[in-house]
Amino acid sequence: MIEPVYLAAPDRYEKMEYRRAGKSGIRLPLLSLGLWQNFGSHSPFQESKKILHYAFDRGICHFDLANNYGPEYGTAEETFGRVMASSFRPHRDELFISTKAGYDMWPGPYGNWGSRKYLTASLDQSLKRMNLDYVDIFYTHRMDPETPVEETMQALVDIVRQGKALYAGISRYSRERGLEAARYLAEHDVPCLLFQDRYNILDRNIREKGIIDMTVEENAGLVVFSPLQQGLLTGRYLNGIPKDSRMARNQSLKQSVLTPELTAALQGLDTLAQKRGQTLAQMSLSWLMHDPRVTSVIVGASSVAQLQDNLQAMACQAFSQEELAEIDRLSALHWIRQYP
Numbered sequence: 001m002i003e004p005v006y007l008a009a010p011d012r013y014e015k016m017e018y019r020r021a022g023k024s025g026i027r028l029p030l031l032s033l034g035l036w037q038n039f040g041s042h043s044p045f046q047e048s049k050k051i052l053h054y055a056f057d058r059g060i061c062h063f064d065l066a067n068n069y070g071p072e073y074g075t076a077e078e079t080f081g082r083v084m085a086s087s088f089r090p091h092r093d094e095l096f097i098s099t100k101a102g103y104d105m106w107p108g109p110y111g112n113w114g115s116r117k118y119l120t121a122s123l124d125q126s127l128k129r130m131n132l133d134y135v136d137i138f139y140t141h142r143m144d145p146e147t148p149v150e151e152t153m154q155a156l157v158d159i160v161r162q163g164k165a166l167y168a169g170i171s172r173y174s175r176e177r178g179l180e181a182a183r184y185l186a187e188h189d190v191p192c193l194l195f196q197d198r199y200n201i202l203d204r205n206i207r208e209k210g211i212i213d214m215t216v217e218e219n220a221g222l223v224v225f226s227p228l229q230q231g232l233l234t235g236r237y238l239n240g241i242p243k244d245s246r247m248a249r250n251q252s253l254k255q256s257v258l259t260p261e262l263t264a265a266l267q268g269l270d271t272l273a274q275k276r277g278q279t280l281a282q283m284s285l286s287w288l289m290h291d292p293r294v295t296s297v298i299v300g301a302s303s304v305a306q307l308q309d310n311l312q313a314m315a316c317q318a319f320s321q322e323e324l325a326e327i328d329r330l331s332a333l334h335w336i337r338q339y340p
């Protein structure tokens with residue numbers, strides 16, 4: 001069957017707010033789309049493509065990937081590469097595409113963590129899978145406790161110099177190592193312009209550990225992931241565990257976290273969201289957007305309907321002091337304390 005040609009919505013940039021990353025030329029959509037789950041070989045390609053088209057038609061021009069996104073590893077990049085070839089190619093210069101390396105990808109000593117060898121080989125593989133000549137930003141996906149930070153950062157510097165990435169970023173580094181990394185990059189004229197970390201109503205570690213302050217001090221942008229705590233901060237789990245949900249798979253989101261106490265807290269948050277005229281997902285995203293230090297919120301979605309719901313969060317970013325205090329009161333007992 002011949003597929004209809006994709007024509008991007010002409011008004012796509014009118015619907016989105018863009019925030020500047022620190023003091024840089026990068027301007028990201030306030031809501032970005034992440035392809036960690038739901039875009040790999042286990043998900044129907046046509047549905048993934050629909051979500052990607054829907055996103056771009058609404059001004060989401062930032063897509064967040066990594067070598068190991070899928071499942072299976074690598075297949076989210078392949079899906080993106082297919083959509084790149086079939087639909088997004090004429091729009092390449094409008095897109096801000098990220099990928100990362102830092103978690104286990106292939107066997108042996110060079111398929112994980114932060115060595116120069118792993119990062120360099122991984123990005124070459126990612127570019128092939130995504131049908132790209134370069135990515136817009138390449139991240140070291142996590143801090144490597146053993147490889148010297150200088151080696152990892154020099155790999156990023158060289159990747160930028162080779163034109164395989166336009167910018168370098170850091171994901172999930174402690175404040176101390178993040179500052180060291182940022183200093184190295186700045187001294188080599190490849191400033192770290194984006195820090196990526198987890199932040200949501202239930203997980204405020206980056207605020208408590210000074211990571212958010214660090215992004216401001218470094219004049220960098222802050223891109224936050226798992227804004228819905230993988231779906232917990234939505235209507236998904238208010239009445240049990242739906243069969244088609246991420247928690248039903250019991251992998252990255254464990255069923256054991258859903259205690260009766262947490263369910264009660266989520267129900268309280270849902271009631272507050274309703275009073276604000278929002279869904280719980282929307283309120284959770286608006287809560288992040290309310291913080292001007294957040295450059296972009298990377299959301300995941302398993303359907304167009306979820307993304308449609310999430311996009312409406314932008315319309316209601318203001319919170320009263322009472323609402324903020326009520327969110328703290330309802331969620332405080334469940335704040336995730338481990339870091340990273």
Ligand SMILES: NC(=O)c1ccc[n+]([C@@H]2O[C@H](COP(=O)([O-])OP(=O)(O)OC[C@H]3O[C@@H](n4cnc5c(N)ncnc54)[C@H](OP(=O)(O)O)[C@@H]3O)[C@@H](O)[C@H]2O)c1
Nearest residue numbers: 034035036225226227228229230231234245246281300302
């Ligand atoms: N740098 C890193 O180390 C790192 C780590 C994790 C993630 N990330 C990035 O951040 C992105 C987002 O992470 P995440 O997927 O954990 O984000 P999330 O937005 O917290 O969770 C996404 C999940 O929430 C559910 N959902 C989303 N919108 C919904 C709505 N309106 N109503 C009901 N349920 C809704 C869906 O679950 P169901 O699938 O159950 O429908 C969806 O798969 C990733 O794709 C990745 O790009 C980066």
